[in-house]
Amino acid sequence: MTHIDEAPQSTEPEKAVAPNQGRAKKLPTRDRATVITMVAIPLVLVLLLVWLPAMLSVVLSFGKWNGFGDLGTIEWVGVQNYKDIFTIYPAFWPAVKHNLIWLTFLFLLPTILGMLLAVVLDREMKGSRLYQTAFYMPVVLSLALIGFIWQLFYSRDQGLINQVFNSEVDWYGDPDINLWAVLVATAWRHTGYIMLIYLAGLKGVDASLREAAAVDGASEVKTFFHVIFPVMRPINMVVIVIVVIESLRAFDLVWVINKGRNGLEVIGALVAQNVIGEATRYGFGSALAVIMMLISSIFITIYLRTVFREERNR
Amino acid sequence: MLCILVGFCLQEAFVSRTTSTAIPRSTVATMAATRRNVLRGIGLSGLAVGGASLLAACGGDSGPATGSGATVKFGINEAEGSGPAYDRLKAIAAAYGKESDTEVKLNAVDHNTFQESINTYLQGTPDDVFTWFAGFRMAQFAEAGLISDVSDQWPIDGLNDSFKQAATAPDGKQYFVPVSYYPWALFYRKSIFEKNGWAPPESNNDFMELMKDMQGKGITPIAFGDKDGWPAMGTFDILNMRLNGFDYHMSLMAGEEKWDSDEVKGVFETWRTLLPYHQADPLGRTWQEAATSMGKGESGMYLLGTFVVDAIADQADDIDFFTFPELDSAIGADALDAPIDGFCVASAGKNQEAGKAMAKWLGSAAAADAGNAGADAPFIAANEGASTSSYNDLQKKSAEVVGAAANIAQFMDRDTNADFANTVMIPSIQAFLKDPDDIDGVTASIQEQAASIFG
Structure with a gap:
């Protein structure tokens, strides 16, 4: 989502406008107008709906404001909000840690599992469609609903898991366990998502590549790692971006479970706690949002650099 | 206007980034089940952005200011068809329309949406009169x-007088008209108490004896669930009022006392000694689940608001309550949490005069009677002249107990700054429940954050 937002900023001004002038002689006025309109409208929308609010958030993050009265009532406090976040806000560092755990976990388990499932299902085995549908099913559900479904399994007193195993584990309440319980629920959905994307990619791989590898006597595993996987590079890139974005915007599930508290702190939920609902710490919440934006930009920058380097090499 | 626009942009930015979901709070007390709550939240998350414009939906016509032919706009925090709460407000509005020959334009908004957009609502084009709560x-x-x-x-x-006091802002003037309330107390099942020969405790000694006896019989004395964060505030409130008194409690809530004081530490220490009598692992349990454990007889008592019966409707007739016993004879036991619901007149409302006239009527016995006659389940009317004929036993007793109380607090999240209650107190109380031995750490952290928020 966000990488799309940023892309036009760096490409459109030079790339879209420059060739435009060069081709101006060849293009009839009407076509030229069409092109300009097609570039200008999304650009204006992006600036207005993404960059303006983002910049306003940055501005607000230096103030203290509860939303009462006009903008004159904002008390400008400099970097106080950031200082508070880093020093006395107990939820912040756990949140950063949880986002990172989220990212690592998504990469290590559901992503790899999803790829594996895709490779297996790609072999056109019996009932492959059924499996495909079954694994993909959770993706259709919203994360909020998934949180609720898993609550039925995890509830300490009335949940299925504790009933079946006769245990008393407080799956959603124990701060040492609940993050992992939530990650399992996320994985349940994420695996199917990655599987589908990867499966689509695999179907697009030229069959002659496999044949050639087979003729050369390469084993299945070797064929995958040395032939198929490198060819799938664009899809791999998409998968990486999806995983990073998914883990940074981790929010819905923890919000449904306990509003992102008690072991489930993630940055997205902290922003919401402070600005949505009855608490109206707009300055403080904006500062958190800015921090989240900065962290995202690191990943986005890395991604964009890789993509552009590839384009240049082509 | 500009501020509203910016507020909108902000809200939009955050909502799109995070998918807002409605927040269940103590004030959503009448909601029976988490599931319904969640589903409702999901359905409404899409509405969150449009909520404020919904709230502001209104025409611009003008007639006479008051009396016959006048129009007054009435914003209520219950969506159409949301149950008895909506039915009561609708009946009240209709009754006022008939009585004063005023046209009452009802603007019904979902409870959570209403609360979450209250800032933009009041600074935009609000209704003349709207539903709100007493307190901070x-x-x-x-x-x-x-x-x-x-x-x-x-x-x-x-x-x-206690209602008048609850309607009074720090400047000594009234800005609120109460209509109903519900008390927080220790609820229990009559049949289970009878079977075991237990009686509501008169003193702290009785209370401790009772809890020990319950434990001996394999029953958890006090049901406890704090997954949503707010229910445990009720325990803090009552312990603070019993140990340090109502006045101290209120100034602590107002940010005038230090949170790392010996008084506050004393509250947490007493709480720690009581924790072994509470259900273990409260942070994964909703109040509905805790109520169910009392309903099943696995727990003996439950400190909650009267809405506890919503979760155990089957046993509703078997439920009784007593107020938390005295802990310090110098302080007594005459204060309790009893959140009051009522009405305010919006400054930006077009028809001030009609709004004020209506607000006054809304506090009358006639208004309460009209509301209770128009719905299946009655509320407990603030007005002592209101008819109690439709009350069940629990409500009759509630009215008695609150009537006898010398001081009424509104519950922590209504008595203090909402920012502080939601972003500091909920996580801090949960941190205490996780690690009850680190009282110094928890209180120090609360104080640091309180200093930053209260300034």
Whole structure:
């Protein structure tokens, strides 16, 4: 989502406008107008709906404001909000840690599992469609609903898991366990998502590549790692971006479970706690949002650099 | 106007980034089940952005200010078809329309949406009269000039001094008209108490004896669930009021006392000694699940609001309650949490005069009677002149107990700054419940954050 937002900023001004002038002689006025309109409208929308609010958030993050009265009532406090976040806000560092755990976990388990499932299902085995549908099913559900479904399994007193195993584990309440319980629920959905994307990619791989590898006597595993996987590079890139974005915007599930508290702190939920609902710490919440934006930009920058380097090499 | 626009942009930015979901709070007390809550939240998350414009939906016509032919706009925090709460407000509005020959335009908004957009609502084009709560949040709006002084409408027949006090902002004027309330107390099942020969405790000694006896019989003395964060605030409130008194509690809530004081530490220490009598692992349990454990007889008592019966409707007739016993004879046991619901007049409302006239009527016995006659389940009317014939036993007793209380607090999340209650107190109390031995750490952290928020 966000990488799309940023892309036009760096490409459109030079790339879209420059060739435009060069081709101006060849293009009839009407076509030229069409092109300009097609570039200008999304650009204006992006600036207005993404960059303006983002910049306003940055501005607000230096103030203290509860939303009462006009903008004159904002008390400008400099970097106080950031200082508070880093020093006395107990939820912040756990949140950063949880986002990172989220990212690592998504990469290590559901992503790899999803790829594996895709490779297996790609072999056109019996009932492959059924499996495909079954694994993909959770993706259709919203994360909020998934949180609720898993609550039925995890509830300490009335949940299925504790009933079946006769245990008393407080799956959603124990701060040492609940993050992992939530990650399992996320994985349940994420695996199917990655599987589908990867499966689509695999179907697009030229069959002659496999044949050639087979003729050369390469084993299945070797064929995958040395032939198929490198060819799938664009899809791999998409998968990486999806995983990073998914883990940074981790929010819905923890919000449904306990509003992102008690072991489930993630940055997205902290922003919401402070600005949505009855608490109206707009300055403080904006500062958190800015921090989240900065962290995202690191990943986005890395991604964009890789993509552009590839384009240049082509 | 500009501020509203910016507020909108902000809200939009955050909502799109995070998918807002409605927040269940103590004030959503009448909601019976988490599931319904969640589903409702999902359905409404899409509405969150449009919520404020919904709230502001109104026409611009004008007629006579008051009396026959006048129009007054009435914003209520219950969506159409949301149950008895909506039915009561609708019946009240209709009754006022008939009585005063005023046209009452009802603007019904979902409970959570209403609360979450209250800032933009009041600063935009609000209705003349709207539903709200007593306490700090009312005072905060009064100070910001968002609600109108209705002290010229007071005293209101049948509303006693403690209600007047609850309707008064720090400037000494009234900005609120109460209509109903519900108390927080220790609920229990009569049949189970009878079977075991237990009686409501008169003193702290009795209380401790009772809990020990319960434990001996394999029953958890006190049901406890704090997954949503707010229910445990009720325990803090009552312990603080019993140990340090009502006045200290209120100034602590107002940010005038230090949170790392010996008094506050004392509250947490007493709480720690009581924790072994509570259900273990409260942070994964909703209040509905805790209530169910009392309903099943696995727990003996439960400290909650009267809405506890919503979760165990089957046993509703078997439920009784007593107030938390005295802990310090110098302090007594005459204070309790009893959140009051009522009405305010918006300063930006077009028809101030009609709004104030209506607000005064809304506090009357006639208004309460009209509301209770128009719904299946009655509320407990603030007005002492209101008919109690439709009350069940629990409500009759509630009315008695609250009537006898010398001081009424509104519950922590209504008595203090909402920012502080939601972003500091909920996580801090949960941190205490996780690690009850680190009282110094928890209170120090609360104080640091309180200093930053209260300034």
